[in-house]
Amino acid sequence: MAIKVYIAEDHLEQRNQIVQSIKNYRLFSDWELEIASVAASGEELLASIDRENQWNIYFLDINLAAEAEISNGFVVAQEIRNFDPFGFIVFITVRSELSFLTFQYRVQALDFIIKDPAVNIQERVHTCLKTVEQRLSVLDTSQTIKLNTGNEITSFIIEDILYIASNKGHILSLHTKQKEYQIYQETLNHLEEQLEERFIRCHRGFLINTKAIRHISRDFSNLILEDGTTVPVSVRKRSALKTLQSKYVSIRS
Structure with a gap:
């Protein structure tokens, strides 16, 4: 079963950078990974999610386009948690101090990627994907059951x-x-x-x-x-x- 990845990022260049980073990761991984949706707004992303699939990964910009109906990445994550309590959420932000808000919104983020020229985005994306892969490997062997x-x-x-x-x-x-x-x-x-x-x-x-x-x-x-x-x-x-x-x-x- 493919692990589906969803991306919400309103900045085109950074959105493309995340997509390419995921594609690069797939080149050297045996993991079945699918980029299911790439969106610029929260409502667009939420409408595209396959809610029957489990173990989704979400890369969410915290500050989406101001004109969007849902411009707060934390609100998007909160909605995701209503139907995907075990999905892996990674926030993308220019402000690292916002990390404390994950407790307020109760969304249990896997990680934060900071938008900064000094930060290697591809390396951070790969680290997140590797962490998810390792966690799912443990679950697959001891805590899960696969059924048709x-x-x-x-x-x-x-x-x-x-x-x-x-x-x-x-x-x-x-x-x-x-x-x-x-x-x-x-x-x-x-x-x-x-x-x-x-x-x-x-x-x-x-x-x-x-x-x-x-x-x-x-x-x-x-x-x-x-x-x-x-x-x-x-x-x-x-x-x-x-x-x-x-x-x-x-x-x-």
């Missing part, structure tokens, strides 16, 4: 999955903290084997993340997940659930 979502193979952070349910037609329904996905060419039995350390098969039709459990009924016939979903517990699975009882928030009658 129909049009592509999608990586999911395991802890972000609340539960997986079986549907008609041999299609699974995977629910994360953000949205629901259809999973193809997979079975609950196989996923139960892969996720056995963190998930429990509480019912033939449900595989749930044990960390997502918030309440268990007193008779252990059902449980409630952190998003409010009520999941049934089969009779033969209730004894296994009882052994995990002490880890959960409460038991309801």
Whole structure:
């Protein structure tokens, strides 16, 4: 799956410099990297983002064109966080002191690139991309699972999955903290084997993340997940659930 890069920079020369830096990085990297959109304004960039894709990288100028509807890069980043909580955001600015505003806007920036003649922009872009590559490599080996979502193979952070349910037609329904996905060419039995350390098969039709459990009924016939979903517990699975009882928030009658 390609990692998509989005760029919002209103200054043409600097925009081209960032694009070329990314292209140069691809020449010596085995990483699949796609420049998905290059925009001059915040609204143009937001309209172009593929919101189904995960692990996007965003290079955002903090001060976009004043006449643009969205001229504040922090506001763009804030909107991005609404649908891409794990994307990598890199701010581009002439004022390094603005970095503290990432805490105010709560956007968790990966890095800042300062617009300064003394700064090698290409080197800074390459450093950011290398950091993302290293982080994703760690996630791929220990904290994620790759599944077929129909049009592509999608990586999911395991802890972000609340539960997986079986549907008609041999299609699974995977629910994360953000949205629901259809999973193809997979079975609950196989996923139960892969996720056995963190998930429990509480019912033939449900595989749930044990960390997502918030309440268990007193008779252990059902449980409630952190998003409010009520999941049934089969009779033969209730004894296994009882052994995990002490880890959960409460038991309801």
